[in-house]
Amino acid sequence: MKKISIFVTLVTILSAPxxxxxxxxxxxxxTRALTExxxxxxxxxxxxxxxxxxxxxxxxxxxxxxxxxxxxxxxGMRPDDFDKGxxxxxxxxxxxxxxxxxxxxxxxxxxxxxxxxxxxxxxxxPENDDENASATDKKFAKKLIGHITLDKNDGAVMxxxxxxxxxxxxxxxxxxxxxxxxxxxxxxxxxxPTYIMSSETRVSGKAMFKDFKQYEIRKxxxxxxxxxx
Numbered sequence: 170m171k172k173i174s175i176f177v178t179l180v181t182i183l184s185a186p187x188x189x190x191x192x193x194x195x196x197x198x199x200t201r202a203l204t205e206x207x208x209x210x211x212x213x214x215x216x217x218x219x220x221x222x223x224x225x226x227x228x229x230x231x232x233x234x235x236x237x238x239x240x241x242x243x244x245g246m247r248p249d250d251f252d253k254g255x256x257x258x259x260x261x262x263x264x265x266x267x268x269x270x271x272x273x274x275x276x277x278x279x280x281x282x283x284x285x286x287x288x289x290x291x292x293x294x295p296e297n298d299d300e301n302a303s304a305t306d307k308k309f310a311k312k313l314i315g316h317i318t319l320d321k322n323d324g325a326v327m328x329x330x331x332x333x334x335x336x337x338x339x340x341x342x343x344x345x346x347x348x349x350x351x352x353x354x355x356x357x358x359x360x361x362p363t364y365i366m367s368s369e370t371r372v373s374g375k376a377m378f379k380d381f382k383q384y385e386i387r388k389x390x391x392x393x394x395x396x397x398x
Contacts, residue, residue, distance in 0.1 A: 194289075213225070237258065265365060268329075268363040287322070308337075332348060348370075353365075372384075
């Protein structure tokens with residue numbers, strides 16, 4: 170059975186700007202006021218999915234196309250499409266390291282659903298504004314529900330969850346029963362900006378009359394701040 174992509178609309182939805190957020194909340198104002206950090210970090214990448222496990226190191230000081238160095242699997246053990254997938258992965262890392270991009274804009278109808286001593290969480294419906302998104306992507310996005318958690322002190326994004334309500338048929342003989350993405354953010358250092366420490370996407374459904382479950386987990390670790398070459 171051909172693998173069903175768990176990234177249907179995901180890259181589009183998480184690209185910034187994505188949401189159409191507007192609110193007079195002090196926490197959302199703090200989030201919108203955050204600027205994109207310029208600091209550079211090298212880090213280790215762990216990738217795990219239902220089809221592949223891999224380890225790599227990312228160095229933003231290197232030229233585009235050579236920033237991701239694969240450690241595992243060994244060259245002779247990689248599937249045929251591995252190099253293409255690694256190149257796409259590197260591009261995503263180039264564009265998606267910082268978490269504040271996810272909280273720049275929040276829709277006017279976002280609702281505060283939880284407050285703790287240090288964080289607030291809002292729920293919202295994402296809006297897919299990508300002109301290049303396919304009709305399938307747009308249809309998928311219509312039933313997405315998001316939750317975003319912010320640090321009350323400075324508005325930093327601490328986490329994001331996207332899940333789809335109801336079944337979805339992206340193609341004949343394919344039904345998506347559940348879809349969920351959870352992004353966990355962490356500080357680069359005490360009081361520093363937040364970055365995407367981990368992301369986990371899970372999807373389940375039926376294809377060609379057979380049930381399937383797929384997942385993809387990415388984790389970044391061993392951050393080391395470096396100077397541009």
